[in-house]
Amino acid sequence: MADNNSGFFANPLVKWIEYRLPVFSTLDHMVGTQYPTPKNLNYWWNFGSLAGLCLVIQIVTGIVLVMHYTPHTSMAFDSVEHIMRDVNYGWLLRYMHANGASMFFIAVYIHIFRGLYYGSYKAPRELLWFLGLIIFLLMMATAFMGYVLPWGQMSFWGATVITNLFSAIPLVGEPIVTWLWGGFSVDNPTLNRFFSLHYLLPFVIVGVVLLHILALHQHGSNNPLGIDTKGPQDRIPFHPYYTIKDAVGVGAFLIFFSFFLFYAPNMLGHPDNYIPANPLVTPEHIVPEWYFLPFYAILRSVPDKLGGVLLMFGAILILFLLPWLDTSKVRSAKFRPIYKQLYVIFLIVCVGLTWAGGKPAEGYYLIIARVCTVYYFAHFLILLPVVGWFEKPLKLPASISEAVLKGDAAPAGKA
Known part of the structure; x- marks a missing residue:
């Protein structure tokens, strides 16, 4: 394990900051040389960090996109077209955000199925599993509300169909739908509510992710064998061994992401969403995004x-x-x-x-x-x-x- 009095920690500026705010030693304990990890993790364990990378991409691109988006039913569709046509590299930001949602779900689905295969939900990691599922539910809510924001045909009718499902709940169903809509149909109040929550929820996800990481560090990572580490001989430092392995995964992921971003940006979307929302014309076949x-x-x-x-x-x-x-x-x-x-x-x-x-x-x-x-x-x-x-x-x-x-x-x- 690294000595905090040598190397990076010997830098005078680092020592000055560390003495007043122990941020570097905390990071070292979380993802550095002070964090022991099972020595047999394979590349299926990369998808947790890749999901984190996707979350960062979504938040950064979303913050920039919101500077140019107008959450109003008469202007939302045109503001998206304005981003695509008039904002410098707006097309890139919009495609990164739209396809980034799909990449996020791909990483998380693989992460979940890896957990199912290797039994990562078993004791003592039950809470770790629960927090991961809560992140998944928050992702689904965020993605659904984000899909409504372009205010195209599939956005409008998808919102209408999905929110109407709550009306099936006895007694409280109709009031829930009215509250979601902000009225008696999907309209401007609905769009404003979805826009507000779509912007808020990613930061809630960040909070749950931190809890997820905290729970992970309590008992350490599971491993392909599913057995507990017996001592130092079974573990290696996270850095540099797994940071390098994660870097390889990030490189492969970015190549995969770039294919959709530059060569097939609309492959994972629906063409009807390039038609402005029209409450009087129902699409022939209403479908949500592929991950739903x-x-x-x-x-x-x-x-x-x-x-x-x-x-x-x-x-x-x-x-x-x-x-x-x-x-x-x-x-x-x-x-x-x-x-x-x-x-x-x-x-x-x-x-x-x-x-x-x-x-x-x-x-x-x-x-x-x-x-x-x-x-x-x-x-x-x-x-x-x-x-x-x-x-x-x-x-x-x-x-x-x-x-x-x-x-x-x-x-x-x-x-």
Whole structure:
């Protein structure tokens, strides 16, 4: 570990600041040489830091865009066109913000599925998992309200459809919808409320992210083997080993991001949103952004409106119960042969829901959505608890160091 009296900390200016405000030593303990990390983390662990990078991109570009945006129904669409055409590099900022939302969700979805595979939700990291899910919910709310701001056709009708869902709630549904709208239809008060909350929520996300990091540092990172570190031989400093690894991930991510930014900026959007909002003309097929499609498919797979709403929200809330629904004592799927197969099926089901959510709610699209919805809930409520009881996991290595020295290969023996 680094000595605070040498190297960087020996700089007179750094020492002067550190004595009065210990910011550098705090950072060193959080993401530096003083933060011990399991020595076997792979590139799937990069997506937490990539999600943080996406959050910074969204906040910075959003602050600049808001300088030129007008939150009024008669001027919002034109102000977005003004940004695209008249503001210096406005097109770049707008495309970075719009595609950055998709990149953010890609990073977070991979981060979540990595947690599902390696059992990062299990004790003692339950609160870490819960805080991550809260970040995900805040992201969804922020993204939905941001999609309304351009005030195009899909913005207007998406807001109308989604906010109307709350009317299905008995007794309080209608008052909630009226409060969300700020009146009796989606109009200027709605746009103003969504604009205000869209600007506020990213800073709330930053606060929850800090709590997420604090919870992470309490017990340290999980690892691909899912076993606890046994001592210093199982750990290495976060810096420089994982900062370099993260830098490689950032480089690959920026190449991926740049492809959409410069060559396909509208691929992940909807062409109807380049038409000004018209309450008198309903689009032929109303769809949300791609990252909402799995939940939209679940919503539409139920004939009853209230049932669809409950299932849609239940699809996310059920993840909060995961630490108790998974009855296996082994964290990592590397040592769980049956769960590993179920995980692959679950992944295919989630892709199927995303695909079905973007199609009309009719014919075999609806059948596929219903089958995938049934499996989605069965995976958590039936398969996970049952498999954890009878599955025979493979033998776990004695320590991370032992597995690393042996090539990190999963033993073939039984526990």
